[in-house]
Amino acid sequence: METIPYSRQSLSDDDIQAVVDVLRSDYITQGPAIGRFEETMRRHCGTGHAVAMANGTAALHLAALALGLARGGRLWTSPNSFVASANCGLYCGATVDFVDIDPADGNMAMESLEEKLVRAEREGALPDVVVPVHFAGEPCDMARLDELRHRYGFKVIEDAAHACGASYADGRPVGCGAHSDITTFSFHPVKTMTTAEGGMALTNDAAAAERMATLRTHGILREPVPAGERPDGPWSYWMVDLGFNYRMTDLQAALGASQLSRLTRFIDRRNAIADRYDRLLADLPLRRLRRGHSGRSAVHLYVVRVDPARTARTRAEIVQALHAQGIRVQVHYIPIHTQPFYRQLGFRPGAFPEAERHYETAFSLPVFFDMTDDQQDRVVAALRGILEPGSRPE
Ligand SMILES: *Cc1c(COP(=O)(O)O)cnc(C)c1O
Numbered sequence: 001m002e003t004i005p006y007s008r009q010s011l012s013d014d015d016i017q018a019v020v021d022v023l024r025s026d027y028i029t030q031g032p033a034i035g036r037f038e039e040t041m042r043r044h045c046g047t048g049h050a051v052a053m054a055n056g057t058a059a060l061h062l063a064a065l066a067l068g069l070a071r072g073g074r075l076w077t078s079p080n081s082f083v084a085s086a087n088c089g090l091y092c093g094a095t096v097d098f099v100d101i102d103p104a105d106g107n108m109a110m111e112s113l114e115e116k117l118v119r120a121e122r123e124g125a126l127p128d129v130v131v132p133v134h135f136a137g138e139p140c141d142m143a144r145l146d147e148l149r150h151r152y153g154f155k156v157i158e159d160a161a162h163a164c165g166a167s168y169a170d171g172r173p174v175g176c177g178a179h180s181d182i183t184t185f186s187f188h189p190v191k192t193m194t195t196a197e198g199g200m201a202l203t204n205d206a207a208a209a210e211r212m213a214t215l216r217t218h219g220i221l222r223e224p225v226p227a228g229e230r231p232d233g234p235w236s237y238w239m240v241d242l243g244f245n246y247r248m249t250d251l252q253a254a255l256g257a258s259q260l261s262r263l264t265r266f267i268d269r270r271n272a273i274a275d276r277y278d279r280l281l282a283d284l285p286l287r288r289l290r291r292g293h294s295g296r297s298a299v300h301l302y303v304v305r306v307d308p309a310r311t312a313r314t315r316a317e318i319v320q321a322l323h324a325q326g327i328r329v330q331v332h333y334i335p336i337h338t339q340p341f342y343r344q345l346g347f348r349p350g351a352f353p354e355a356e357r358h359y360e361t362a363f364s365l366p367v368f369f370d371m372t373d374d375q376q377d378r379v380v381a382a383l384r385g386i387l388e389p390g391s392r393p394e
Contacts (some may be wrong), residue, residue, distance in 0.1 A: 006364055007300075009194045028249060040257050044260060045173045047203065054246045056159075058246035059201040060131070066201075067129055075127060076097050079337050082333060083339060086131075098352055103357065104293075105293060121152065137192065139174055139297070145179065158180045158184070160185055192298045219241030285310030287304065306361045318387070321382075329365055331362060337352060
């Protein structure tokens with residue numbers, strides 16, 4: 001029986017040729033493909049600056065550093081995310097805290113954020129950086145967040161690892177920077193487009209872009225010569241900051257530029273698959289997440305929640321039964337604050353009840369560009385067989 005993954009990259013002959021062309025060229029890293037990929041992504045999003053990175057986590061880390069997050073600072077994010085959304089704050093020596101989610105779409109709840117900001121202001125503990133996560137590819141309510149950002153004076157990094165190709169309510173692409181300071185993407189193969197490993201930060205803040213570009217390559221500058229320095233010779237370089245090796249290779253960048261040319265088609269197909277799931281699953285005891293409320297989703301994930309009022313089947317039973325039939329559904333996410341490392345920092349289960357309830361019932365059905373209707377029908381039939389024990393899968 002053919003296994004159906006929950007996600008999978010789609011690579012064309014053109015994608016492969018683009019990588020081969022770089023392999024046959026003079027530079028396989030730090031060559032011209034990086035700048036070209038940055039430029040095409042920057043234009044696609046309509047943003048001032050783009051900085052390619054080794055992965056999405058590196059992009060989050062450097063975004064937080066570029067916005068000045070440091071020891072003594074505070075970063076807030078969603079507990080319903082991958083651990084990287086929070087870890088980037090800890091990398092900077094800052095304190096991390098969470099804001100509970102709206103169960104309708106799994107995104108940070110703006111009401112909870114506002115309440116927490118009111119309390120934090122009284123206590124003199126406002127966050128320096130807030131990291132909303134566009135869960136499953138559904139844009140957060142950025143207009144509302146933008147108001148709060150201006151009222152309370154924090155910076156915003158959009159963790160758009162799920163949302164490359166999504167757009168806001170006003171139709172502008174996620175990444176345009178209209179509602180935040182920096183937006184980060186991940187190009188891991190499970191995401192909406194891929195460079196194998198890879199990530200990018202987009203911003204309209206020239207100084208932040210420059211800082212990220214320097215930090216991604218050890219904090220080293222070559223030109224222009226920094227003020228007050230004189231070159232000893234053509235070999236001279238200056239380490240002006242404590243940076244990292246977070247560079248993307250030209251192989252990855254060439255793949256990314258090639259994938260980007262198909263991004264719109266990727267997102268159209270993902271939305272069509274989601275619409276079809278909506279129809280085919282409508283009568284099953286599953287709750288769908290709200291989609292298209294604050295823009296157009298990239299449909300990185302198609303998440304459903306088991307409705308315990310309408311079925312005795314538990315999420316664990318359903319996931320195991322699907323796996324037994326070769327359907328590799330996944331669960332997004334184990335709330336970050338319940339991870340052992342975060343419990344050690346003092347977080348307790350119960351602290352963010354909506355994220356915890358989401359985790360108890362949610363699972364993610366397969367969605368990927370090359371998924372066929374037959375594969376989707378198999379997923380639906382399997383679910384029907386598990387959730388309606390009386391009926392037989394076709
Ligand atoms: C994938 C992902 C990341 C990290 O991206 P990498 O490229 O794997 O480092 C960060 N945040 C979220 C929400 C993600 O899904």
